[in-house]
Amino acid sequence: MSRPTATADLAERLWQAVADGDEHAAADVVHQALADGTDEETLLLGVVAPVQERIGVEWAADRITVAQEHAATAINERVTASLAHARQRDGRGSPPHRGRVTVSCVDGEWHAFPARLVAEILSLRGWRVDFLGAQTPTPHLVAHLHHTNPEAVLLSGSLPTHLPKAHAAITACQAVGVPVLTGGRAFGPDGRYARALGADRWAADALGAVAVLEEGMTRPDPSASRHAVDDLPHLADQEYTMVVRSRPQLVKQTLVELDARFPAMRGYSDAQRERTAEDIAHVVDFLSTALYVDDPDLFTTFVTWTADILEARRVPAHSLATGLEILAGELRDFPRSVHLVKLGVAALHDRSTRPVPGPGTHA
Template sequence: MTAGHYTDLLWDAVLRGDEYSAVDVVVDALRDGLEPEAVLLEVIGAVQQRVGLEWAANRLSVAQEHAATAINERVISTLSLTSGRHGGERGRVTVACVDGEWHALPARLLAEVLRLRGFTVDYLGAQVPAAHLVTHLHRTGPDAVALSSSIATRLPTAHATITACQAAGVPVIVGGRAFGTDGRYARLLGADAWAPDARTAAETLADGLPDPAHPHAQPMDDLPHLSDQEYTLVTRSAPRLVATVLDRLPERVPAMAGYDDDQRRHTAEDVRHIVDFLSVALYTGDAELFEHFLGWTAEVLEARSVPVAVLRPVLDLLGDELRDFTRASELLRRATTFPALTGGAGTPVPAGAVTEGADSTTLHRTGRPA
């Protein structure tokens, strides 16, 4: 049987929320001769990727997505126990997620692949604070750190973590969607290596990472544009920006006058999310990061039958508040010219449209490309 056959079986089990059938699929795949690494990446990994795509298309709820991820986590545990112990002759690697990063499954898949390939692995899981990670490095002395992040808003934290690990003398390989499909943010933030997938990461680590090139670098050594302080000032003023936009938004979206407390709370979360992505675009100096987020969000809104034009008033109001910030103003100006966001004049905006789709809230739950 091919990996695709078992992928379909696991997808059916996950969709039904049937943990026992999901475990049976993995056990059967191993019994029928499929390599454990292929089960991890071509079956479990493929199903998890489909979960994200189906959620984005509004064919899975948030609850279904979380349930599917939990089942896949337990299936990985079964596979790990079934495939047995493997030696640590290839070195020791610490695998962790950036602080604030809850999407741990990609890191877990990498950890299991590394174990299968003969590494000793310390898997630390989701959202590991940099200080605790460095303490662990001093205690265990690994050959490398593998750092994972899926959400671009965690890039400033990732940068600080990369720098802290390198200062401890441990090289860092990074991966995950946060670092870009081409690894551009890995290079920008001074990581020692980047890998687009678990197999490439394992091969890179097997070859060995060089000692950190700049073990005492500071953020502005990598990102000199931070000297204008726009990232710092926008980040510090984020609560005020959100409050001001919320106060003025009913002028642009009259239906907000009828919002209840929950709708206003969700709208505040939505606006904060936009400010966070604007901030990280200022940090990286990359306008495409903000534009990609808005374009992806527009697709998700459209899948939920929410008029994309609801984004424009928020961007305009942020532009008013940040008119004295050169880079932020340019980012917002470019964003408002996006064809996907211009919409049509007079496009009706239903009550709650900024935060609600056909059957779920949207923007504050769309901030992580799946």
């Protein structure tokens, strides 16, 4: 059996254990593979990571529930931790010798597993890693940097709606002289949002982050402080701020109008109405983020992905188009917002049957 085939077989076995909710079987898969000679980095990147990706895909296709997705992720996290604990117990790997780095998620970001994998790979490569986990408030992150003075901060984000907070974290870290390496789907498939927000570097994956750190990162000048509008001049029109402040009213009014224009809603249960309100809120959040980075693709990609999710849950996608048309009316005083919403409606009308890649969003 070739190595790629062996890795794929391990990933399939791990997936079956994770999908069954069997933590012990999942741990047995990876620890037996380790005993049989598969190195830990291959297990993390070639087995555990693909299984985590599959968890998100299965949720999006409505083949597993939110609870099952959470349980599967928790098992994957514990399996990863067990590998790290076994490494320390058995004395495998080299002691830290490359320097100290901090790995953290953006404030509000609950999807910490990708960052955890990066932290483990860096540890294997000889870095001393402070892993701060999910949704670290920026003031706490900066306080940690003052205490540890690391070579760099690796800032992870999966949801684009956290980009404004990521921007604040980037500038705050740089203001204390620590360079920022960003990663995760939130920053765009090619790191476009990382560049827009002034991050020092971006990496597509864990091995890319290793390469950037080994190349070395230049410390920023702490005296070169800047504001969000310095990186994103379009924010001067205040439209982003106004839409964010109007979010509760926008969600409420859109839901009221949708109830009047979409008769099927009259038979919705309280739980279904609550999920509809949450969907509208997500639309407003992605709209405001697209305003923040001035990128229509961020919004239209989310809209078409949402249509796929709704149809997987047997909700007609045209209800989303109706909701967007209502939202455009509520936003009539905000020209950039109206333009983005109209682009979203057009994207829905042009949507093909081919699955649309998601923006990194899952429960």
